Amino acid sequence: MSSGVAAGPDQVSLGVLVAAVDRDVIDAAVAGCGVGAKRSDGKLPPHVVAYLTMALCLFPDDDYEEVATKVTGSLSRWGCWDASWAVPTASGITQARKRLGPKVMSEVFEGVAAPVATSDTRGAWLRGWRLLAIDGFEVDLPDTPGNAGEFGYAGSGGNRSAFPKARVVAVAECGTHAFLAGEVGAYAVGENTLAQRLYPRLRPDELLTADRGFYSWEAWDTAAATGAALLWRAPAQLALPVVTVLPDGTYLTVLISPKVRGAGRRRQILAAAEAGQDIHPDEAHLVRVVEYDIPDREGNGTGELIVLLSSITDPADAAADELAAAYHQRWEQETANDQLKTHLRGPGKLLRSRLPDLVHQEIWAWLTVHYALSVLIARAAEAADLDPDRISYSRVLRITRRTATGTAGFSPSGLD
Template identity: 50%
Template structure:
């Protein structure tokens, strides 16, 4: 995508998203040992793919493949392999599953901007109301896990001092709910944090709208698994190395097709 591609950018930042998906693989001894079986009595081993894709074109820009069980099998673990590929002109969208202070710090350290959803257990004290429906807050590391430690850091920041980067990071918070998600009692609060702290650059409403482009990654995953591979089909290879090659083959083919479609759509206006 380029600057003329509709929906590709929010201000100067290219919208990209990270998420994971699982692939059924043949039930060979090698595949079972390398990838494992998910819980619930699954009949087939599964490989986990975590990737960063461009929201507008659906093209996958970086990917990591791993097991679904055991050490290092979670989406967060695979995502850590991908954060170093981020670039300064990108805005990375992520669901709450990817948040931890350490991962936030790792991804933000690349120079890319971040817009991630966080769960209700993340403590987000008010530092400054920004007047557009968002406010400045802090996220804390495990080093500042006590109420007293957090209070000291909050007070220091309110007095104009910068927090130690190993203890806390300044973020901007955008909270909202979606009015058509069901009955009033069923409405789910969506809480986003971002590294874009200046409301003059991007408004809270623009950030909330941009976050929902994260679902374009779901579209991209469906194109890979359902359209290209075919519904109900499993990968063919019986060795882990060939499974990885097969998945990367799908990713490369999907990238080429996505780039072609995006170029045609951009040229058509």
């Protein structure tokens, strides 16, 4: 990202997490997962553990006790920490995380991850549609028997990865890089399988962009059924018969379900589409195709043909150049992945968690912290009338870490 503009120190602190992740959301997640506070929890009731787990993601280079010291060091000024209490030990924090379990943080993320972009956010919209992208990434985990059994490795034999890997597929808001939904699975669970669980959550005012690896009839059919607009790159082998050439040079085609057997029935569907007749959505979808060339960077004449499929069939609703520009906003999710893995976590670093349940917990806490920072950046960009891309993520992260000590505004008392 550009290193141009950053939010001021007074805008960022561990309070960013408290502001983005309301205590009520955590309490609801705790209650829903049946892990409510007990007097035996002492200084580490569930809601404190949730914030502490997020703080562990904010400070990946520090051990448990160092992070706990940073979070609790000046809490006495807030009247919510007794200065005579000792900072929790690493083993105490681990036990508290085990009590919190694997599901609370995913519920917390679900509770806070609402769309961030407003009508004033630059790069976030195609006309009335909120631009989203779906993509996947891998997460390296500590090499423990539990993690290996739960998540598995990439490859096998001599080509096996050095560490177990979790797979994450997430939907992000292009304009703000904020992750809005995700699925976590073992490495052997394919991206398309995890993505299929996300499509039903789309809304009619959203436009989902996706690379060609995500296309299948089932995926398109599931996503289209939500009423959301779709803009996906077509795989090279997909047959796209021309139904109607449109005035802007795009054309209409039909995507036919693989369950439709026989060339005769396929010809009937195509003929119906050419005649402007309705086609049954269980059998086929009428879509618009946008084709354009991207010149090669080396100048050797090996440019690339991009073929896009869109459910926006009327050029009056979105021109071809608008769709092409919107598709390339999909790369903003690559930026989000980079922020998450390179800046927030650190390049080549493993997660902390040595137990599968804690891996799930940590991944969702990690996504939640990224969401909180994305909200901060988006609001700062709007206040300065800038594209959020102009706000330096790495600089905001550095300021957040520097100002975090003693600024967490949450009470350790789970019984108040």
